């Protein structure tokens with residue numbers, strides 16, 4: 001059986017807003033809430049990928065609200081897939097296309113396969129299938145996780161992406177217990193990047209930085225193999241704010257350092273946008289309070305909750321091996337470990353240590 005990779009798309013990087021394609025492939029006809037940033041992610045996603053794209057949507061807001069009563073905003077072919085199945089749907093579709101092209105039943109051409117999932121479908125239920133897909137380097141497919149930090153489609157239940165302390169229908173704030181949810185958000189793109197060295201592209205983006213996001217989608221599709229992009233999407237309904245502030249909240253999530261923008265290309269991590277400016281000291285991180293106070297889901301926070309939130313975000317920037325990406329590091333006494341000899345084995349100097357025993361010496 002042949003294992004060659006299908007040709008990947010030729011999608012040049014977008015230099016600025018004037019360079020963004022005019023063509024819309026996600027149009028009117030959807031029923032997402034006013035100010036829905038996830039809908040904007042869908043729009044940017046297909047604008048970047050172009051018309052030769054198949055979109056697969058697992059159950060969630062972006063499936064249900066986009067395919068109601070025989071209406072749809074998708075101009076490209078799309079298909080519904082099961083909740084939790086974005087990884088397997090992406091891989092299966094890429095494999096099916098490859099077989100049909102090999103058998104001559106489809107013209108051999110570049111077709112993008114993008115499967116999207118929400119945080120419930122991707123970070124919770126579907127993480128196993130996404131992980132498996134990222135190890136199958138013979139197939140070109142992108143999994144895009146649009147993260148509105150709750151099971152928004154079924155009325156804002158808690159997910160592993162819900163931030164510390166936020167109110168959801170499963171974590172109301174009460175007189176006896178102010179904070180029902182006290183777990184820190186699961187670091188999905190960092191985890192996938194660290195654990196899937198054969199995936200050529202894994203990134204974190206936000207639709208508030210549209211060109212950055214579109215370029216990440218393009219890079220993922222152009223590099224080929226199984227790839228992954230995670231977006232943070234302000235959701236007026238779940239986060240409880242006026243819909244006109246979605247973009248502003250996207251900016252604040254990045255500017256406070258809560259949601260770092262980055263991409264890992266062939267194992268090399270590049271911080272992008274304001275995240276890079278913060279890391280280089282060209283921009284100051286804003287206090288998390290500026291982000292939290294804008295949202296009703298944090299309205300019950302008292303000073304100590306804000307301080308805890310700030311301390312955890314500070315830790316991401318001061319203690320993590322790569323700020324906001326790789327959380328672990330080594331103890332100060334072992335810092336030499338980070339300076340490990342990176343030469344190939346046959347070029348490495350012999351380790352310092354006791355001389356070999358006499359019987360090991362060769363003449």
Ligand code: SF4
Pocket residue numbers: 031032033034035036037038039061065148152153234235236237238
């Ligand atoms: Fe968009 Fe949130 Fe409304 Fe779902 S609930 S359609 S994610 S704004």
Ligand code: MG
Pocket residue numbers: 060118119120146147148149150151152153
């Ligand atoms: Mg969600």
